Amino acid sequence: MxxxxxxxxxxxxxxxxxxxxxxxxxxxxxxxxxxxxxxxxxxxxxxxxxxxxxxxxxxxxxxxxxxxxxxxxxxxxxxxxxxxxxxxxxxxxxxxxxxxHTNLDVAEGGMNDWMASLVGIVDPKPLEELQSEQLYKLVVYVPKTHHQSVLDAILAAGAGAIGNYSHCSFNTEGTGTFLPGDRANPHQGSVGKLERVEEVRIETVLPENLRSKAVQAMLKAHPYEEVAYDLYAVEQKGKSYGLGRIGKLAEPKTLAELTEVVKKGFDVPAARVVGDPERLVKKAAVLGGSGSRYIHHAIRQGADVLITGDIDYHTAHDALMAGLAIIDPGHNSExxxxxxxxxxxxxxxxxxxxxxxxxxxxxxxxxxxxx
Known part of the structure; x- marks a missing residue:
């Protein structure tokens, strides 16, 4: 097909x-x-x-x-x-x-992450942050008898991821009360009678793009006819998305050695280099395409070298005076x-x-x- x-x-x-x-x-x-x-x-x-x-x-x-x-x-x-x-x-x-184009550059595991990997950058971060993921807190009250099944459903939908950790949640036991009305069809309890139930309050976080999926999974697994839950935005931000990448090299290299890595990794016959070939490079920044306007981003974040394309003459001088080395393998390195x-x-x-x-x-x- x-x-x-x-x-x-x-x-x-x-x-x-x-x-x-x-x-x-x-x-x-x-x-x-x-x-x-x-x-x-x-x-x-x-x-x-x-x-x-x-x-x-x-x-x-x-x-x-x-x-x-x-x-x-x-x-x-x-x-x-x-x-x-x-x-x-x-x-x-x-x-x-x-x-x-730039969506592929910015994407997690996309162009700039491929470049960072070829260069040997460990745990890369965006060189210029463009946006960050909005996080939400999901809180739901569930009877103890169904606590694990509801929690599993929420986490399976992708909720509970914080940094390098997954399945993060906080669970507190308490007592829930409710009075079923005439038209209610309660999972437990009787119409017209106040019910007290041992419940668990589940709290977890999720990114904006998973709100609907997580809530639907939670509602499907929950036994109650009317589910008591809250979903609200929190100040804490999730993943950052942006252009370029910056981070420490797995192994420090001289500028000359790193240039050879770049030439081989990007399959280019030559590269323009700004800086002392014997300089030791510990922290590197990469950016696909034309990166002249990003030299100050690299300098502010402590990069020893910026690896990018289309560097112009005056930008090269600015970088040299500021102590930033440059390796320019060309735009076609993309x-x-x-x-x-x-x-x-x-x-x-x-x-x-x-x-x-x-x-x-x-x-x-x-x-x-x-x-």
């Missing part, structure tokens, strides 16, 4: 939700339709004529790319221009193009996303029972040549 286009994108957005993208980023379906069965998906960094030819040869009718093919409003759609001809070829061969996304999306589709296959693009779309 082949997956529908909407199903493929739902799985993609489960990993990299649109809500994580920075404001005004050009993401989502940019060309074609998802209202069709998808035979093969091609994952690419850029959408160039070479990539479109690859998709045609492969028989792919959906390209999932990192960089947008429509970045500015179109004044016209002339097919005698290079970009117009590209759009025409995609349309004629019924190839849809979907973009996952090509690591091709294999990662292809493997991830392929697994999710297979687990979904789909015969749609996912392939990492082969052509190198680096526009620069090192001579």
């Amino acid at each position: 082949l997956a529908k286009g909407q199903t493929v994108i739902q799985l993609m957005e489960k990993f990299a939700p649109k809500s994580l993208a920075v404001e005004n980023d050009k993401i989502g379906l940019q060309l074609g339709t998802l209202n069709k069965e998808i035979t093969k998906v091609l994952v690419a960094l850029d959408v160039t004529p070479e990539i479109v030819d690859e998709a045609i040869l492969l028989g792919a009718n959906l390209i999932v790319a990192h960089h947008a093919i429509i970045f500015r409003p179109l004044a016209n759609l002339r097919t005698d221009t290079p970009m117009g001809a590209l759009y025409e070829k995609l349309i004629k061969h019924d190839i849809a193009v979907y973009i996952s 090509k690591i996303m091709k294999r990662e996304v292809a493997d991830l999306l392929g697994r999710m589709l297979a687990e979904n029972g789909s015969e749609t296959t996912v392939h990492a693009s082969e052509p190198n779309t680096e526009p620069f040549r090192f001579v």
